Amino acid sequence: MTQTASAAADRLPFKTKLAFGIGSAAEIIALYSVSSFALLFYNQVLGVQAHWIGIAISASLVFDGLTEPLIGSWSDRTRSRLGRRHPWMFAAPIPIALTLFAIFNPPAGLSPMALAVWCGVAVSLMRQVMTFFHTPHLALGAELSPNYVERSKVMAYHSFFTWAGGAGMTWVALTYFFPSTPEYPRGLLNPEPWTNFALAMSLTIVAVLFASAWFTRDRIPLLPPLAADTKPFTLAEFFADVWKALRNVNYVWLLVGYFFLSMMIGLKEGLRLYTGTFYWGLSSEELRWFVIGSFIGYAAAFAFAARMHGRFDKKATLVWGAVSYALATAAPLGLGLAGVLTPETPNLLAILLAFSALAYGSMSVLQIGAMSALADVADENELRFGVRQEGILYSTRALAAKIDQAIGSALAGFVLLLIAFPEKAKPGAVASDVLHNLALWDGVVAAVPGLIAAVCYGRYRITRASYEATRAALAERRAAAAPMVAPKAGPTPAAAAITPAE
Numbered sequence: 001m002t003q004t005a006s007a008a009a010d011r012l013p014f015k016t017k018l019a020f021g022i023g024s025a026a027e028i029i030a031l032y033s034v035s036s037f038a039l040l041f042y043n044q045v046l047g048v049q050a051h052w053i054g055i056a057i058s059a060s061l062v063f064d065g066l067t068e069p070l071i072g073s074w075s076d077r078t079r080s081r082l083g084r085r086h087p088w089m090f091a092a093p094i095p096i097a098l099t100l101f102a103i104f105n106p107p108a109g110l111s112p113m114a115l116a117v118w119c120g121v122a123v124s125l126m127r128q129v130m131t132f133f134h135t136p137h138l139a140l141g142a143e144l145s146p147n148y149v150e151r152s153k154v155m156a157y158h159s160f161f162t163w164a165g166g167a168g169m170t171w172v173a174l175t176y177f178f179p180s181t182p183e184y185p186r187g188l189l190n191p192e193p194w195t196n197f198a199l200a201m202s203l204t205i206v207a208v209l210f211a212s213a214w215f216t217r218d219r220i221p222l223l224p225p226l227a228a229d230t231k232p233f234t235l236a237e238f239f240a241d242v243w244k245a246l247r248n249v250n251y252v253w254l255l256v257g258y259f260f261l262s263m264m265i266g267l268k269e270g271l272r273l274y275t276g277t278f279y280w281g282l283s284s285e286e287l288r289w290f291v292i293g294s295f296i297g298y299a300a301a302f303a304f305a306a307r308m309h310g311r312f313d314k315k316a317t318l319v320w321g322a323v324s325y326a327l328a329t330a331a332p333l334g335l336g337l338a339g340v341l342t343p344e345t346p347n348l349l350a351i352l353l354a355f356s357a358l359a360y361g362s363m364s365v366l367q368i369g370a371m372s373a374l375a376d377v378a379d380e381n382e383l384r385f386g387v388r389q390e391g392i393l394y395s396t397r398a399l400a401a402k403i404d405q406a407i408g409s410a411l412a413g414f415v416l417l418l419i420a421f422p423e424k425a426k427p428g429a430v431a432s433d434v435l436h437n438l439a440l441w442d443g444v445v446a447a448v449p450g451l452i453a454a455v456c457y458g459r460y461r462i463t464r465a466s467y468e469a470t471r472a473a474l475a476e477r478r479a480a481a482a483p484m485v486a487p488k489a490g491p492t493p494a495a496a497a498i499t500p501a502e
Helices: 003-009 014-045 050-076 086-091 093-103 112-143 148-177 194-214 217-222 235-246 249-279 290-311 314-337 348-385 390-418 432-457 464-484 493-497
Strands: none
Touching: 014 050, 014 093, 014 112, 014 148, 014 194, 014 249, 014 390, 050 112, 050 235, 050 390, 086 112, 086 194, 093 112, 093 194, 112 148, 112 348, 112 390, 148 194, 148 290, 148 348, 148 464, 235 249, 235 348, 235 390, 249 314, 249 348, 249 390, 249 432, 290 314, 290 348, 314 348, 314 432, 348 390, 348 464, 390 432
Protein backbone atom coordinates (compact mmCIF):
# COMPACT_ATOMS: atom_id res chain seq x y z
CA MET A 1 0.00 0.00 0.00
CA THR A 2 1.33 3.50 -0.84
CA GLN A 3 1.85 6.10 1.84
CA THR A 4 -1.06 8.03 0.44
CA ALA A 5 -3.41 5.09 0.73
CA SER A 6 -2.05 4.21 4.16
CA ALA A 7 -2.65 7.71 5.46
CA ALA A 8 -6.14 7.78 4.07
CA ALA A 9 -6.96 4.33 5.49
CA ASP A 10 -6.45 5.59 9.08
CA ARG A 11 -9.42 6.81 11.07
CA LEU A 12 -10.53 10.10 9.59
CA PRO A 13 -10.56 13.14 11.88
CA PHE A 14 -13.93 14.04 13.33
CA LYS A 15 -13.59 17.50 11.77
CA THR A 16 -13.36 16.02 8.29
CA LYS A 17 -16.39 13.79 8.69
CA LEU A 18 -18.35 16.64 10.25
CA ALA A 19 -17.43 19.05 7.45
CA PHE A 20 -18.37 16.48 4.83
CA GLY A 21 -21.65 15.72 6.59
CA ILE A 22 -22.90 19.29 6.92
CA GLY A 23 -22.76 19.68 3.14
CA SER A 24 -25.48 17.04 2.96
CA ALA A 25 -27.61 19.08 5.38
CA ALA A 26 -27.52 22.14 3.14
CA GLU A 27 -28.27 20.08 0.04
CA ILE A 28 -31.34 18.53 1.58
CA ILE A 29 -32.65 21.90 2.79
CA ALA A 30 -32.84 22.99 -0.84
CA LEU A 31 -34.12 19.71 -2.25
CA TYR A 32 -36.59 19.06 0.59
CA SER A 33 -38.00 22.57 0.27
CA VAL A 34 -38.99 21.65 -3.28
CA SER A 35 -40.05 18.04 -2.82
CA SER A 36 -42.16 18.61 0.31
CA PHE A 37 -43.28 22.25 0.15
CA ALA A 38 -43.42 23.43 -3.47
CA LEU A 39 -46.39 21.29 -4.53
CA LEU A 40 -48.44 22.38 -1.52
CA PHE A 41 -47.40 26.06 -1.95
CA TYR A 42 -48.38 26.28 -5.61
CA ASN A 43 -51.50 24.10 -5.29
CA GLN A 44 -53.06 25.07 -1.96
CA VAL A 45 -51.69 28.62 -1.52
CA LEU A 46 -51.54 29.91 -5.11
CA GLY A 47 -54.34 27.73 -6.52
CA VAL A 48 -52.44 26.05 -9.38
CA GLN A 49 -53.71 22.60 -10.37
CA ALA A 50 -51.64 19.91 -8.64
CA HIS A 51 -50.89 17.85 -11.74
CA TRP A 52 -49.47 20.93 -13.51
CA ILE A 53 -46.98 21.44 -10.69
CA GLY A 54 -46.26 17.71 -10.58
CA ILE A 55 -45.38 17.79 -14.28
CA ALA A 56 -43.24 20.94 -13.84
CA ILE A 57 -41.23 19.45 -10.98
CA SER A 58 -40.92 16.12 -12.78
CA ALA A 59 -39.63 17.75 -15.97
CA SER A 60 -36.96 19.55 -13.94
CA LEU A 61 -35.88 16.26 -12.39
CA VAL A 62 -35.50 14.55 -15.76
CA PHE A 63 -33.53 17.44 -17.26
CA ASP A 64 -31.25 17.61 -14.23
CA GLY A 65 -30.80 13.86 -14.17
CA LEU A 66 -29.65 13.82 -17.79
CA THR A 67 -26.90 16.36 -17.08
CA GLU A 68 -25.71 14.91 -13.77
CA PRO A 69 -23.56 12.13 -15.30
CA LEU A 70 -21.88 14.79 -17.45
CA ILE A 71 -20.87 16.66 -14.30
CA GLY A 72 -19.75 13.40 -12.69
CA SER A 73 -17.49 12.49 -15.60
CA TRP A 74 -16.18 16.06 -15.89
CA SER A 75 -15.44 16.11 -12.16
CA ASP A 76 -13.57 12.78 -12.42
CA ARG A 77 -11.32 14.37 -15.06
CA THR A 78 -10.85 17.84 -13.53
CA ARG A 79 -7.28 19.01 -12.94
CA SER A 80 -6.70 21.96 -10.61
CA ARG A 81 -4.72 22.97 -7.56
CA LEU A 82 -7.94 22.35 -5.60
CA GLY A 83 -8.16 18.78 -6.87
CA ARG A 84 -11.05 17.23 -8.75
CA ARG A 85 -14.00 17.99 -6.47
CA HIS A 86 -13.51 21.29 -4.65
CA PRO A 87 -13.61 23.71 -7.63
CA TRP A 88 -17.18 22.57 -8.25
CA MET A 89 -18.12 22.70 -4.57
CA PHE A 90 -16.95 26.31 -4.18
CA ALA A 91 -18.78 27.46 -7.32
CA ALA A 92 -22.26 26.19 -6.43
CA PRO A 93 -23.61 27.77 -3.19
CA ILE A 94 -24.70 31.25 -4.34
CA PRO A 95 -26.54 30.09 -7.51
CA ILE A 96 -28.33 27.43 -5.45
CA ALA A 97 -29.55 30.00 -2.94
CA LEU A 98 -30.73 32.46 -5.60
CA THR A 99 -32.74 29.87 -7.50
CA LEU A 100 -34.34 28.47 -4.33
CA PHE A 101 -35.50 31.97 -3.38
CA ALA A 102 -36.99 32.41 -6.85
CA ILE A 103 -39.06 29.22 -6.55
CA PHE A 104 -41.10 30.59 -3.64
CA ASN A 105 -41.26 34.16 -4.94
CA PRO A 106 -42.94 34.13 -8.36
CA PRO A 107 -43.82 37.51 -9.90
CA ALA A 108 -47.22 38.87 -8.93
CA GLY A 109 -50.06 38.65 -11.41
CA LEU A 110 -49.06 35.45 -13.21
CA SER A 111 -51.79 33.15 -14.50
CA PRO A 112 -51.96 29.59 -13.14
CA MET A 113 -50.25 28.23 -16.27
CA ALA A 114 -47.52 30.89 -16.06
CA LEU A 115 -47.01 30.02 -12.39
CA ALA A 116 -46.53 26.36 -13.34
CA VAL A 117 -43.95 27.38 -15.97
CA TRP A 118 -42.16 29.63 -13.46
CA CYS A 119 -42.05 26.76 -10.98
CA GLY A 120 -40.69 24.32 -13.56
CA VAL A 121 -37.96 26.69 -14.81
CA ALA A 122 -36.88 27.81 -11.34
CA VAL A 123 -36.77 24.28 -9.95
CA SER A 124 -34.86 23.08 -13.02
CA LEU A 125 -32.25 25.83 -12.62
CA MET A 126 -31.88 25.10 -8.91
CA ARG A 127 -31.36 21.41 -9.55
CA GLN A 128 -28.81 22.15 -12.28
CA VAL A 129 -26.60 24.24 -10.01
CA MET A 130 -27.17 21.82 -7.12
CA THR A 131 -25.56 19.13 -9.29
CA PHE A 132 -22.33 21.16 -9.30
CA PHE A 133 -22.10 20.56 -5.55
CA HIS A 134 -23.99 17.31 -5.05
CA THR A 135 -22.07 14.97 -7.37
CA PRO A 136 -18.51 16.10 -6.54
CA HIS A 137 -19.45 16.14 -2.85
CA LEU A 138 -20.61 12.52 -2.88
CA ALA A 139 -17.54 11.50 -4.89
CA LEU A 140 -15.37 13.21 -2.28
CA GLY A 141 -17.02 11.14 0.44
CA ALA A 142 -16.14 7.93 -1.38
CA GLU A 143 -12.51 9.05 -1.74
CA LEU A 144 -11.88 10.08 1.86
CA SER A 145 -11.03 6.51 2.92
CA PRO A 146 -10.49 3.13 1.20
CA ASN A 147 -11.41 1.24 4.39
CA TYR A 148 -14.51 -1.02 4.19
CA VAL A 149 -16.01 0.09 7.53
CA GLU A 150 -14.64 3.66 7.61
CA ARG A 151 -16.46 4.32 4.35
CA SER A 152 -19.69 3.39 6.07
CA LYS A 153 -18.87 5.79 8.91
CA VAL A 154 -18.32 8.62 6.43
CA MET A 155 -21.62 7.85 4.73
CA ALA A 156 -23.28 7.63 8.16
CA TYR A 157 -22.40 11.30 8.61
CA HIS A 158 -23.88 11.97 5.17
CA SER A 159 -27.09 10.17 6.10
CA PHE A 160 -27.38 11.74 9.57
CA PHE A 161 -26.89 15.28 8.32
CA THR A 162 -29.26 14.62 5.46
CA TRP A 163 -31.82 13.93 8.18
CA ALA A 164 -30.65 16.91 10.24
CA GLY A 165 -31.04 19.31 7.34
CA GLY A 166 -34.51 18.10 6.41
CA ALA A 167 -35.71 17.74 10.00
CA GLY A 168 -34.24 21.05 11.12
CA MET A 169 -35.73 22.87 8.16
CA THR A 170 -39.14 21.29 8.81
CA TRP A 171 -39.05 22.14 12.52
CA VAL A 172 -37.98 25.72 11.93
CA ALA A 173 -40.51 26.17 9.12
CA LEU A 174 -43.48 24.83 11.09
CA THR A 175 -42.47 26.54 14.34
CA TYR A 176 -41.37 29.99 13.25
CA PHE A 177 -42.73 30.55 9.75
CA PHE A 178 -46.00 28.59 9.56
CA PRO A 179 -47.50 28.44 13.07
CA SER A 180 -51.25 28.17 13.49
CA THR A 181 -53.13 31.47 13.66
CA PRO A 182 -56.84 32.24 14.18
CA GLU A 183 -57.14 33.02 10.47
CA TYR A 184 -55.01 30.04 9.36
CA PRO A 185 -55.34 27.09 11.79
CA ARG A 186 -53.19 25.15 9.31
CA GLY A 187 -50.23 27.52 9.10
CA LEU A 188 -48.88 26.05 5.86
CA LEU A 189 -51.88 27.55 4.06
CA ASN A 190 -50.94 31.10 5.12
CA PRO A 191 -49.55 32.95 2.05
CA GLU A 192 -47.64 35.60 4.02
CA PRO A 193 -44.57 33.79 5.49
CA TRP A 194 -43.31 32.09 2.33
CA THR A 195 -40.92 34.88 1.24
CA ASN A 196 -39.20 35.03 4.64
CA PHE A 197 -39.05 31.23 4.73
CA ALA A 198 -37.29 31.11 1.34
CA LEU A 199 -34.85 33.87 2.33
CA ALA A 200 -33.88 32.14 5.58
CA MET A 201 -33.33 28.81 3.85
CA SER A 202 -31.28 30.43 1.06
CA LEU A 203 -28.92 32.22 3.46
CA THR A 204 -28.45 29.04 5.49
CA ILE A 205 -27.58 27.07 2.36
CA VAL A 206 -24.87 29.54 1.27
CA ALA A 207 -23.17 29.49 4.68
CA VAL A 208 -23.24 25.72 5.18
CA LEU A 209 -22.17 24.72 1.65
CA PHE A 210 -19.19 27.07 1.77
CA ALA A 211 -18.24 25.70 5.20
CA SER A 212 -18.34 22.11 3.90
CA ALA A 213 -16.04 22.92 1.00
CA TRP A 214 -13.68 25.07 3.07
CA PHE A 215 -13.18 22.66 5.97
CA THR A 216 -12.54 19.62 3.75
CA ARG A 217 -9.97 21.30 1.51
CA ASP A 218 -7.09 20.17 3.76
CA ARG A 219 -7.72 16.57 2.64
CA ILE A 220 -7.03 17.37 -1.02
CA PRO A 221 -3.36 16.18 -0.90
CA LEU A 222 -4.49 12.82 0.53
CA LEU A 223 -7.18 12.07 -2.06
CA PRO A 224 -6.54 9.60 -4.91
CA PRO A 225 -4.70 11.61 -7.58
CA LEU A 226 -5.82 11.88 -11.17
CA ALA A 227 -3.81 9.43 -13.27
CA ALA A 228 -1.20 11.13 -15.43
CA ASP A 229 -2.56 9.57 -18.61
CA THR A 230 -6.20 10.55 -17.92
CA LYS A 231 -7.66 12.29 -20.96
CA PRO A 232 -9.52 15.61 -20.62
CA PHE A 233 -13.30 15.56 -20.53
CA THR A 234 -14.99 15.11 -23.90
CA LEU A 235 -18.33 13.64 -24.90
CA ALA A 236 -16.54 10.57 -26.25
CA GLU A 237 -14.78 10.03 -22.91
CA PHE A 238 -18.07 10.64 -21.10
CA PHE A 239 -19.86 7.86 -22.99
CA ALA A 240 -16.86 5.59 -22.43
CA ASP A 241 -17.08 6.29 -18.69
CA VAL A 242 -20.79 5.47 -18.60
CA TRP A 243 -20.24 2.24 -20.53
CA LYS A 244 -17.52 1.12 -18.11
CA ALA A 245 -19.79 1.80 -15.14
CA LEU A 246 -22.73 -0.11 -16.62
CA ARG A 247 -20.55 -3.15 -17.37
CA ASN A 248 -20.31 -3.80 -13.63
CA VAL A 249 -23.29 -6.00 -12.76
CA ASN A 250 -23.10 -5.10 -9.05
CA TYR A 251 -23.48 -1.45 -9.96
CA VAL A 252 -26.41 -2.20 -12.25
CA TRP A 253 -28.33 -3.96 -9.46
CA LEU A 254 -27.64 -1.07 -7.08
CA LEU A 255 -28.89 1.27 -9.79
CA VAL A 256 -32.10 -0.67 -10.48
CA GLY A 257 -32.81 -1.07 -6.77
CA TYR A 258 -32.43 2.63 -6.17
CA PHE A 259 -34.64 3.33 -9.18
CA PHE A 260 -37.57 1.57 -7.51
CA LEU A 261 -36.78 2.96 -4.07
CA SER A 262 -36.77 6.51 -5.45
CA MET A 263 -40.16 5.94 -7.06
CA MET A 264 -41.54 5.15 -3.63
CA ILE A 265 -39.82 8.13 -2.00
CA GLY A 266 -40.98 10.54 -4.71
CA LEU A 267 -44.61 9.48 -4.39
CA LYS A 268 -44.61 9.56 -0.59
CA GLU A 269 -42.85 12.93 -0.34
CA GLY A 270 -45.40 14.47 -2.68
CA LEU A 271 -48.32 13.17 -0.57
CA ARG A 272 -46.82 13.35 2.94
CA LEU A 273 -48.15 16.75 3.99
CA TYR A 274 -51.54 16.00 2.43
CA THR A 275 -51.80 12.79 4.45
CA GLY A 276 -50.69 14.39 7.71
CA THR A 277 -52.85 17.49 7.33
CA PHE A 278 -56.04 16.08 5.82
CA TYR A 279 -56.12 12.32 6.57
CA TRP A 280 -54.79 12.35 10.13
CA GLY A 281 -56.00 15.92 10.84
CA LEU A 282 -52.69 17.06 12.33
CA SER A 283 -51.87 20.73 12.89
CA SER A 284 -48.57 22.37 11.97
CA GLU A 285 -47.49 22.09 15.61
CA GLU A 286 -48.21 18.35 15.58
CA LEU A 287 -46.57 17.76 12.21
CA ARG A 288 -43.30 19.23 13.45
CA TRP A 289 -43.04 16.48 16.08
CA PHE A 290 -42.27 14.00 13.32
CA VAL A 291 -38.77 15.43 13.60
CA ILE A 292 -38.49 13.45 16.85
CA GLY A 293 -39.44 10.18 15.16
CA SER A 294 -37.02 10.75 12.33
CA PHE A 295 -34.27 11.76 14.80
CA ILE A 296 -34.60 8.49 16.70
CA GLY A 297 -34.38 6.53 13.46
CA TYR A 298 -31.44 8.40 11.97
CA ALA A 299 -29.55 8.53 15.27
CA ALA A 300 -29.87 4.76 15.63
CA ALA A 301 -28.62 4.25 12.08
CA PHE A 302 -25.76 6.71 12.64
CA ALA A 303 -24.68 4.76 15.72
CA PHE A 304 -25.06 1.21 14.43
CA ALA A 305 -24.90 1.07 10.61
CA ALA A 306 -21.09 0.94 10.41
CA ARG A 307 -21.03 -1.70 13.17
CA MET A 308 -23.54 -3.73 11.20
CA HIS A 309 -21.25 -3.54 8.16
CA GLY A 310 -18.40 -4.75 10.35
CA ARG A 311 -20.44 -7.85 11.24
CA PHE A 312 -22.62 -8.44 8.18
CA ASP A 313 -22.09 -7.89 4.48
CA LYS A 314 -23.63 -4.68 3.15
CA LYS A 315 -26.05 -6.71 1.03
CA ALA A 316 -27.99 -7.82 4.12
CA THR A 317 -28.50 -4.25 5.32
CA LEU A 318 -29.62 -3.19 1.84
CA VAL A 319 -32.26 -5.92 1.56
CA TRP A 320 -33.70 -5.69 5.05
CA GLY A 321 -33.50 -1.92 5.07
CA ALA A 322 -35.69 -1.76 1.95
CA VAL A 323 -38.21 -4.28 3.29
CA SER A 324 -38.46 -2.58 6.68
CA TYR A 325 -38.82 0.89 5.15
CA ALA A 326 -41.60 -0.20 2.80
CA LEU A 327 -43.60 -1.94 5.53
CA ALA A 328 -43.06 0.70 8.23
CA THR A 329 -44.37 3.49 6.01
CA ALA A 330 -47.35 1.42 4.85
CA ALA A 331 -48.39 0.08 8.26
CA PRO A 332 -50.06 3.14 9.88
CA LEU A 333 -52.09 3.96 6.77
CA GLY A 334 -52.99 0.28 6.42
CA LEU A 335 -54.25 0.35 10.00
CA GLY A 336 -56.14 3.52 9.15
CA LEU A 337 -57.84 1.85 6.20
CA ALA A 338 -58.75 -1.08 8.46
CA GLY A 339 -60.32 1.29 10.99
CA VAL A 340 -57.81 0.48 13.73
CA LEU A 341 -56.30 3.97 13.69
CA THR A 342 -58.41 7.11 13.25
CA PRO A 343 -57.82 10.82 13.92
CA GLU A 344 -59.65 10.26 17.24
CA THR A 345 -57.37 7.39 18.39
CA PRO A 346 -55.81 8.15 21.81
CA ASN A 347 -52.08 8.87 21.55
CA LEU A 348 -52.30 8.82 17.75
CA LEU A 349 -49.34 11.17 17.39
CA ALA A 350 -47.11 8.94 19.54
CA ILE A 351 -48.11 5.88 17.49
CA LEU A 352 -47.34 7.65 14.23
CA LEU A 353 -44.00 8.83 15.62
CA ALA A 354 -43.04 5.25 16.50
CA PHE A 355 -43.69 4.11 12.93
CA SER A 356 -41.80 7.17 11.71
CA ALA A 357 -38.75 6.23 13.79
CA LEU A 358 -38.73 2.70 12.36
CA ALA A 359 -39.19 3.94 8.80
CA TYR A 360 -36.49 6.59 8.94
CA GLY A 361 -34.06 4.29 10.72
CA SER A 362 -34.55 1.63 8.05
CA MET A 363 -34.13 4.14 5.23
CA SER A 364 -30.98 5.56 6.79
CA VAL A 365 -29.36 2.13 7.17
CA LEU A 366 -30.26 1.43 3.56
CA GLN A 367 -28.81 4.75 2.33
CA ILE A 368 -25.59 4.33 4.28
CA GLY A 369 -25.14 0.83 2.88
CA ALA A 370 -25.84 1.92 -0.70
CA MET A 371 -23.47 4.90 -0.58
CA SER A 372 -20.72 2.82 0.98
CA ALA A 373 -21.28 0.01 -1.53
CA LEU A 374 -20.77 2.43 -4.42
CA ALA A 375 -17.27 3.19 -3.12
CA ASP A 376 -16.57 -0.57 -3.17
CA VAL A 377 -17.81 -0.68 -6.77
CA ALA A 378 -15.32 2.10 -7.59
CA ASP A 379 -12.53 -0.21 -6.38
CA GLU A 380 -13.80 -2.99 -8.63
CA ASN A 381 -13.85 -0.66 -11.62
CA GLU A 382 -10.35 0.61 -10.89
CA LEU A 383 -9.06 -2.96 -10.82
CA ARG A 384 -10.89 -3.82 -14.04
CA PHE A 385 -10.42 -0.63 -16.08
CA GLY A 386 -7.53 1.18 -14.40
CA VAL A 387 -9.57 4.33 -13.61
CA ARG A 388 -11.46 5.58 -10.57
CA GLN A 389 -15.02 6.61 -11.33
CA GLU A 390 -16.58 7.93 -8.14
CA GLY A 391 -18.09 10.88 -9.96
CA ILE A 392 -19.68 8.89 -12.76
CA LEU A 393 -20.87 6.12 -10.41
CA TYR A 394 -22.67 8.46 -8.01
CA SER A 395 -24.01 10.69 -10.78
CA THR A 396 -25.38 7.87 -12.93
CA ARG A 397 -27.10 6.54 -9.82
CA ALA A 398 -28.49 10.02 -9.25
CA LEU A 399 -29.77 10.05 -12.84
CA ALA A 400 -31.85 6.93 -12.18
CA ALA A 401 -33.05 8.36 -8.87
CA LYS A 402 -34.08 11.71 -10.33
CA ILE A 403 -35.89 10.24 -13.31
CA ASP A 404 -37.70 7.99 -10.89
CA GLN A 405 -38.42 10.75 -8.38
CA ALA A 406 -39.80 12.67 -11.35
CA ILE A 407 -42.15 9.77 -11.99
CA GLY A 408 -43.05 9.77 -8.29
CA SER A 409 -43.63 13.53 -8.17
CA ALA A 410 -45.74 13.46 -11.32
CA LEU A 411 -47.61 10.46 -9.96
CA ALA A 412 -48.32 12.36 -6.72
CA GLY A 413 -49.86 15.19 -8.71
CA PHE A 414 -51.91 12.80 -10.83
CA VAL A 415 -53.01 10.86 -7.74
CA LEU A 416 -54.47 14.08 -6.34
CA LEU A 417 -56.19 14.65 -9.68
CA LEU A 418 -57.37 11.04 -9.91
CA ILE A 419 -58.93 11.01 -6.45
CA ALA A 420 -60.43 14.49 -7.07
CA PHE A 421 -58.62 16.12 -4.15
CA PRO A 422 -59.99 19.69 -3.93
CA GLU A 423 -57.82 22.78 -4.40
CA LYS A 424 -57.49 25.08 -1.38
CA ALA A 425 -59.10 22.35 0.71
CA LYS A 426 -60.11 22.87 4.33
CA PRO A 427 -59.11 20.22 6.90
CA GLY A 428 -62.21 18.33 8.01
CA ALA A 429 -64.11 19.27 4.86
CA VAL A 430 -62.63 16.70 2.44
CA ALA A 431 -64.93 13.82 1.46
CA SER A 432 -64.25 10.49 3.21
CA ASP A 433 -63.89 8.54 -0.03
CA VAL A 434 -61.22 11.00 -1.21
CA LEU A 435 -59.31 10.54 2.06
CA HIS A 436 -59.67 6.74 1.77
CA ASN A 437 -58.11 6.80 -1.69
CA LEU A 438 -55.35 9.14 -0.49
CA ALA A 439 -54.40 6.64 2.23
CA LEU A 440 -54.57 3.74 -0.23
CA TRP A 441 -52.09 5.39 -2.59
CA ASP A 442 -49.75 6.79 0.07
CA GLY A 443 -49.78 3.58 2.09
CA VAL A 444 -50.34 0.39 0.12
CA VAL A 445 -49.49 1.36 -3.47
CA ALA A 446 -46.37 3.38 -2.55
CA ALA A 447 -44.87 0.39 -0.69
CA VAL A 448 -44.73 -1.87 -3.76
CA PRO A 449 -41.67 -0.24 -5.41
CA GLY A 450 -39.81 -0.48 -2.10
CA LEU A 451 -40.31 -4.25 -1.97
CA ILE A 452 -39.16 -4.56 -5.59
CA ALA A 453 -36.02 -2.62 -4.58
CA ALA A 454 -35.29 -5.22 -1.89
CA VAL A 455 -35.34 -7.98 -4.53
CA CYS A 456 -32.87 -6.01 -6.67
CA TYR A 457 -30.50 -5.42 -3.76
CA GLY A 458 -30.52 -9.15 -3.16
CA ARG A 459 -28.63 -9.55 -6.46
CA TYR A 460 -25.66 -7.46 -5.22
CA ARG A 461 -22.60 -9.71 -4.92
CA ILE A 462 -19.71 -7.76 -3.35
CA THR A 463 -18.84 -9.29 0.04
CA ARG A 464 -16.25 -8.37 2.66
CA ALA A 465 -14.03 -11.17 1.31
CA SER A 466 -14.28 -10.05 -2.32
CA TYR A 467 -13.64 -6.45 -1.24
CA GLU A 468 -10.45 -7.50 0.57
CA ALA A 469 -9.31 -9.44 -2.50
CA THR A 470 -9.90 -6.39 -4.71
CA ARG A 471 -7.99 -4.09 -2.36
CA ALA A 472 -5.09 -6.56 -2.19
CA ALA A 473 -4.93 -6.80 -5.98
CA LEU A 474 -4.94 -3.00 -6.29
CA ALA A 475 -2.16 -2.68 -3.71
CA GLU A 476 -0.10 -5.31 -5.56
CA ARG A 477 -0.60 -3.49 -8.87
CA ARG A 478 0.47 -0.16 -7.36
CA ALA A 479 3.50 -1.71 -5.71
CA ALA A 480 4.57 -3.28 -9.01
CA ALA A 481 4.15 0.03 -10.82
CA ALA A 482 6.00 2.12 -8.22
CA PRO A 483 9.61 1.22 -9.28
CA MET A 484 8.76 2.26 -12.84
CA VAL A 485 8.31 5.90 -11.76
CA ALA A 486 11.56 7.78 -12.31
CA PRO A 487 12.58 10.06 -9.42
CA LYS A 488 12.47 13.78 -10.12
CA ALA A 489 14.35 16.62 -8.51
CA GLY A 490 12.47 18.98 -6.25
CA PRO A 491 8.94 18.76 -4.91
CA THR A 492 6.56 16.48 -6.76
CA PRO A 493 2.81 15.90 -6.65
CA ALA A 494 3.50 12.51 -5.03
CA ALA A 495 5.51 14.14 -2.28
CA ALA A 496 2.77 16.62 -1.66
CA ALA A 497 0.18 13.86 -1.62
CA ILE A 498 1.77 12.07 1.35
CA THR A 499 2.08 15.20 3.47
CA PRO A 500 -0.99 15.70 5.65
CA ALA A 501 -2.34 19.21 5.57
CA GLU A 502 -3.13 19.27 9.23
